[in-house]
Amino acid sequence: MTRRIRLIADDYGLAPGVSAAILDLLDRGRLTGTSCMTGFPEWEAEAERIKPLCGRAAVGLHLTLTDQPAVTGRSSLAPEGRLPPLRALALPVLRGRIDERHVHAELDAQYSRFVEALGRRPDFVDGHxxxxxxxxxxxWLRARFPEGADRPALRGGPALAAGSKVAAIAALAAGFNRSMQRAGFIVFQPLAGIYDWRQPEKFTAVxxxxxxxxxxQGLFMCHPGHVDETLRARDTMQAVREVxxxxxxxxxFGASLARANVAIMDGRG
Structure with a gap:
């Protein structure tokens, strides 16, 4: 029997070269879908390019709270208008130095830009x-998508496995899968594709x-792309995207799928 898996590319909308590479792979049938970053000036144009694929491909929202310009401008979340690094986000929110309302306002703004550009809610939600x-x-997820509403699926956490990076993400995700399922969300799990992207030679084995x-129906996340000047200005994850x-x-890769009797799911599930 054929086993079906999901391959989701993160970061659609981050840079033109990233978006073009993802569209290419979607056209080849090598991806289930992609999650979109909606905070950049090019978002509306990139939304027009992916809109014809909605339905056939899963098109989700890639919530972004780190290292990029804030859609909502200056706030306790982004005092200079730029979102903080991850290490400067989690604890300050817990300790009240970042107002939870400002975080939710930023997420609301990103969600609104998705819906306004594509005319539909995201098929799923994950996070940068x-x-x-x-x-x-x-x-925010529970409030934005209340019980009984037409809810997106959520990307779940990884299964426990060897490796410090997997362990760190699993710790961050502790309780997420179960609690969000209890709240009525579909959770895509387990998550795979985690590796040290500073060692791009490891990707093929992963x-x-x-x-x-x-x-x-397990989920593999990936970050394909073509490097361009916009990407160089916005993100440190560059050459590995080409790999x-x-x-x-x-x-x-196509041959390995055939040997394993594995099919890549499309956006229709």
Whole structure:
């Protein structure tokens, strides 16, 4: 029997080269979908490019609370108009130095830009640097999508496995899957695709392990892209995106799927 898995590319809308690479892979049938960053000036144009794929591909919202310009401008979350690094986000929110209302306002603004540009709610929600696992974002998700509403699915946490990065993300996600399922959300799990992107040579092995080991409807996250000047100005994750794109587009990847009798799900589930 064919086993179906989800491959979701993060960061659509981050830079033109990233968006173009993701659209290419969607056209090749090598991705289930992508999660969108809506805070950049190019978002409306990028939304027009992906809009024809909505329905066939899963198009989600990539909540962004770190390292990029804030849609809502200056606030306790972004005193200079720029979102903080992750290490300067979680504890200050818990200790009240960042007003939870300002976090929720930023998330509301990103969500509104998604809906206004695409004319629909996101198929799923996840987070840049996994910020959707933070308690302040869990609260927002429950409030924004109340019980009985047409809710997006959520990206869940990873299964416990060796490696400090997986362990750190699993700790951040502690209780997320169960609590959000109890609240009525569909949670895509388990999450795979976590590795040290500063070692791009590891990606092919991580991808192959997912093909061989992910359970039915498991989720593999990835970050394919083409490097351009916009990406260089906005993000430190650069050359590895080309490596991921090449691997996902390759005939070798297609052959590995066939050998394992694995199919990539589309956006219709």
């Amino acid at each position: 640097q996994h910020v959707h696992f933070l308690p302040v974002v869990r609260t 991808l192959q392990a997912a093909v061989e080991g992910l359970p039915e 991921e794109f090449a691997a996902l587009a390759s005939d070798a």
